[in-house]
Amino acid sequence: MQLKSKLPNLGRHIFSHMTALANEHNAVNLSQGFPDFDPDPELVKLVDEALNENTNQYAPMPGLPILRQQIASKMNSRYGLDLDWETEITIGTGATELIFASIAATVWPGDEVILIEPCYDCYRPAIEVVGGKAVVYKMKAPDFKIDWDEVGKLVSEKTKMICLCTPNNPTGTVFTHDDMQRLIAITKGTDILLLCDEVYEYMTFDGKKHISPLQYPELRQRTFASFSFGKTYHITGWKVGYCVAPELLTGELRKVHQNATYCTSHPLQKAIAKYMEKSGSHLELSAFFERKRDLFLDALGDTKLKALPCEGGYFLLFDYSDVSDESDFDFCVRLIKEFGVAAIPVSRLYSDWHDDRLIRICFAKKDDTLLEAAKRLRRVSQM
Numbered sequence: 001m002q003l004k005s006k007l008p009n010l011g012r013h014i015f016s017h018m019t020a021l022a023n024e025h026n027a028v029n030l031s032q033g034f035p036d037f038d039p040d041p042e043l044v045k046l047v048d049e050a051l052n053e054n055t056n057q058y059a060p061m062p063g064l065p066i067l068r069q070q071i072a073s074k075m076n077s078r079y080g081l082d083l084d085w086e087t088e089i090t091i092g093t094g095a096t097e098l099i100f101a102s103i104a105a106t107v108w109p110g111d112e113v114i115l116i117e118p119c120y121d122c123y124r125p126a127i128e129v130v131g132g133k134a135v136v137y138k139m140k141a142p143d144f145k146i147d148w149d150e151v152g153k154l155v156s157e158k159t160k161m162i163c164l165c166t167p168n169n170p171t172g173t174v175f176t177h178d179d180m181q182r183l184i185a186i187t188k189g190t191d192i193l194l195l196c197d198e199v200y201e202y203m204t205f206d207g208k209k210h211i212s213p214l215q216y217p218e219l220r221q222r223t224f225a226s227f228s229f230g231k232t233y234h235i236t237g238w239k240v241g242y243c244v245a246p247e248l249l250t251g252e253l254r255k256v257h258q259n260a261t262y263c264t265s266h267p268l269q270k271a272i273a274k275y276m277e278k279s280g281s282h283l284e285l286s287a288f289f290e291r292k293r294d295l296f297l298d299a300l301g302d303t304k305l306k307a308l309p310c311e312g313g314y315f316l317l318f319d320y321s322d323v324s325d326e327s328d329f330d331f332c333v334r335l336i337k338e339f340g341v342a343a344i345p346v347s348r349l350y351s352d353w354h355d356d357r358l359i360r361i362c363f364a365k366k367d368d369t370l371l372e373a374a375k376r377l378r379r380v381s382q383m
Helices: 014-024 041-050 065-079 094-106 123-129 148-154 177-187 247-260 266-278 281-300 328-339 367-382
Strands: 089-092 112-117 133-138 159-165 193-197 223-228 241-244 315-319 358-362
Touching: 014 328, 041 266, 065 089, 065 241, 065 266, 089 094, 089 247, 094 123, 094 159, 094 193, 094 223, 094 241, 094 247, 112 123, 112 148, 123 133, 133 148, 148 177, 159 177, 223 247, 281 315, 281 367, 328 358, 328 367
Parallel strands: 112 133, 112 159, 159 193, 193 223
Antiparallel strands: 089 241, 223 241, 315 358
16 A cells, blocks of 8 residues: 655654653653653642542533633733633643644645744644645754844745744743734734744743733734643643634634544543632742752753753753764763763754754753752763
8 A cells, every 4th residue: 555644754753762762771861841740639639529520521622611711810810811711712632732723723735834943843743734834943052042034034925824932942042022022023914823832831030021922912813822731730641731812713723623632631621620729839830940940050060061041941951062072862862871861952853953962951850850860960071
């Protein structure tokens, strides 16, 4: 049988590859972006309760009303947004599903979507599988700031969407008011849509504040914004996220969502809704992860691995060029095999595997995990 692949250049996921290698060599896994600590026991207790509260059948396709109401309340208190929970909020099976649905619902064959790289690697396959074309703007190390004049030059009559991520994975940069103003200027008078990945919204450091395009009327009308309970409540395995978008865009998103997954876990939605009613733990995340970032950096001490600034998210980038001239992929493989620490080669988050000799390390781990990893990484300076 002959089969033509719609994603012929897509190989094994780099995160799966490094995690498998870490398991094989019993390495400390700082590659994949998930915590190695448990969520709040109260949240787990609420799941147990929800399982006994008639939640064993399908949830409503857009998500439980009580959860969407809680999200609307949160978005109002945090961002001053007056959302219609019925028509502007959709619960999905993680932010990744909603990102895919946003793209699949609006991008047509031949449409162009601007990617700002390095970026999480789920955007490009979603664009290509529906026949769109990715047009890449590359941020430059070490500051990874966006030159919006250069982004503007990529805009054409075929541009359908611009993909954004703030706080950014993997670079840790955070969008500013000036960034939003430049986006307003670029998209003014066009039908260009924005897809903003905001799963690290509560993780900003050193006084930085998260800003969403939803806060700007000129951008809100054209924005799909995706969020993740997995990142916020340390429950990545539950795969529950949500998308906020104006009614017109939400209607199209739901057409894909209802035919892809239809709905998301009923008991998990109910438990999260009840937890949101009583918990403000999300408001403590900036301080929580800033302390972990600093603990890890302090434990590393003065090494030849040079940490780049991290304004948000829970990843650090390290420049290893003073240690080795290997490719970042080969260096990461050697880190696992010889030093027992797993990281992600940043080149794999560029379409063309652009290599600045940078690795990405996740610090959303127990303190003991971070201290052990730092101990092992200190040996790298002796190479």
